Amino acid sequence: MTAIEAIKLAGQAIIEEKDFLTDLDQAIGDGDHGINMARGFSSVFTKIDALKDDADISMVLKTVGMGLISSVGGASGPLYGTAFLRASAACKDKNAIDAVTAKEMLDAAIKGIQDRGKAVKGEKTMLDALIPASEAIGTGIDAGKNVVECLKDAVEAAQTGVEYTKTIIATKGRASYLAERSIGHQDPGATSSTTMLKALYEYVK
């Protein structure tokens, strides 16, 4: 099990969902989320392939963050790029990820997205998937669950979060222009976040 393999699965899942994510974004945004993210991960794949075999998890995640930042553009690039950079910093010098570290990494990523995008939970953004996911890992840790079990709970919480985004009004990002008309549509960013978490869980389970 390597970090590079895990990232490739997450990126591959995004690339497979490119059209779906773009359709979601066309309904409430500017219709390029899938296109931009797929382009970003294609570029990231080239960059992580160039890494040395002994690159640690932190180094891989840093490469992913920088790769997304320099290739995605728009708002998703800085947001996801910052998330991966912060997660990278949170697992520096670690060779394995336990549940506690996984939560620290996810929380650092969430903090990065909040710092960059000035959003909070309930505004129909990727945070509506990621914050419940982090909370689920926290609950799992308290119940003595291992990292795989925690990740399973996180994916379920994120999926519930995506469903929740259908019921709320967008107040951040381009979808905010639609206001009430954004109700009924699931958020593309929350969806892509969940896709990546799910791919990660499928890999470690």
Added chain:
Amino acid sequence: MKKIINNPDNVVEEMLNGMVASHPEYLERLEGFDVVTRKNKKSDKVTLVSGGGSGHEPAHGGFVGKGMLDAAVAGAVFTSPTPDQVYEAIKAVDNGKGVLLVIKNYSGDVMNFDMAAEMAEADGIKVEKVVTNDDVAVENSTWTIGRRGIAGTILVHKIAGAKAEAGASLEDVKAVAEKVIANSRSMGMALSPCTVPAAGKPSFTLADDEMEIGMGIHGEPGTHRESITTADEITQQLLDKIFAEDIYHSGDEVAVLINGLGATPLMELYVVSGKVQTVLQEKGIKIAKTYVGNYMTSLEMAGCSISLLKLDAELKELLAAPADTPALVQF
């Protein structure tokens, strides 16, 4: 889609090459990046970096030169440039006096420029930022939180550029840029849509007899659509929205920018400008300087925007200062 292009994927690259090849006395290409920098850099001044999505030419590369910008960063059409591109532009022009980033208020632009600023600051470069938001059409839009930055941005380039050229400190250049932002407002309208080359089809449609008031420079929605009317009535409607801001009063002195969106002839822009002169005169507002032309376009969109900037002695003097760039020459 009918365009004079070779390949939609190469439009920005070929445009930048053409721009630099056409204006070698003004511009240089930063090798390997979508950045144009000022030729004959002055080493003892604060430098200005701006940019954004492509498709708004001559903004921003056309305003690189003496008295305005030191570098412009070009993103994909209507898409913010990435932080690494902006970061390279900052590094290329910094000479130790500090760099001011002039950013139009769109979520993507603000985030990408913010990240570039952090990367440069980590290198020990002094960076300050201003965000332009002159468009009074909508408070929040498809692409922004808060007002959008449109043609009024050119007045920020002009005045902050003149301040930097005069040797002012980074703090003072930033302060004057913020003064321009606080005192400038714009309002636009569109008659026909534009087509992003990679998309291949127009982003919206307007009926033959329809216009959209408050249309953004990426085709994002404005306040409403209505049947097209006379130039005088359109101008009055745009000005009324600007006057509702309660900035411009009898006795004030202003600069006026009548901006074409790409497909509107100068003839029509001058008809609009004539009406603006009359309306301002009737309100007792004096016009110190009027710019008419295509400054911040939206590909081949037809339409225009009107920008007003309230002047004080400092702004008036800086506005009148020389500028020598591909798209704006003033002696």
